[in-house]
């Protein structure tokens with residue numbers, strides 16, 4: 001039995017210790033915003049925060065999340081500048097990669113609200129988007145920095 005704290009709520013989950021956190025979040029807990037892409041830690045679609053740090057939940061065993069804090073896309077408030085900027089700039093196309101992108105961008109701005117263009121591009125380029133929304137993603141992160149009042 002594993003104990004997880006997801007978006008501020010406690011869950012007790014009966015799963016094999018090697019079960020990827022992604023499937024626990026989606027199937028045991030029922031939060032389906034986090035997506036399955038490659039299943040190999042490459043695309044970033046399954047990103048969530050574990051104790052505030054982005055992890056690829058498809059290759060993170062549930063055992064490593066025991067008694068830890070997890071934030072999923074559902075746990076980021078819609079009033080947060082990152083989500084507001086995403087909506088304002090109409091970033092998504094098909095939308096599939098976007099929860100992972102938003103979670104990563106949210107963590108980046110928490111870590112370094114004044115991240116430079118180079119840093120944003122470098123961090124966000126670890127996420128694949130088959131629709132090629134990279135330009136809008138960069139603009140949205142920079143728009144969120146303005147909404148947060150950290151850049152003019």
Ligand code: FES
Nearest residue numbers: 037038039044058
């Ligand atoms: S589904 Fe996890 S990195 Fe692609």
Ligand code: FES
Nearest residue numbers: 094095129130131
């Ligand atoms: S918006 Fe379609 S994969 Fe990124």
